[in-house]
Amino acid sequence: MGDRGPHDIPGIGPVVGSEFAEISVDVDACGNSTRLRIEDLRTGRVRFLDALELEAIVWLADGHLVELLDPSADRWRDRS
Structure with a gap:
């Protein structure tokens, strides 16, 4: 995925990406x-x-948002 900026992927829709993550976004009704x-x-x-x-999320203080972005806080923990 080239520049990793916002783009559409056929069958998936809008994608927001960086060197760390690629996320598809959609509105569900x-x-x-x-x-x-x-x-x-x-x-x-x-x-x-x-x-x-x-x-x-919009109203989170910057410090709380930084805590959410720490992958070692939850993402890489052993789930056993």
Whole structure:
């Protein structure tokens, strides 16, 4: 994937990427309310975020956002 900037992949849709991650984004209207569907293209893991969850991310203090971005905090932990 060339420059890793925002682009569309046929059959997947809009993708936001960097040297660290590639995420597809889509709007899902199949649940009780409209949600943002995000998928980690490396692992296939999917998460749906509603308006309240998205607003909470917007209002996070920078320090809390930095904690969320630390992959050693959760992503690489042994799940056993």
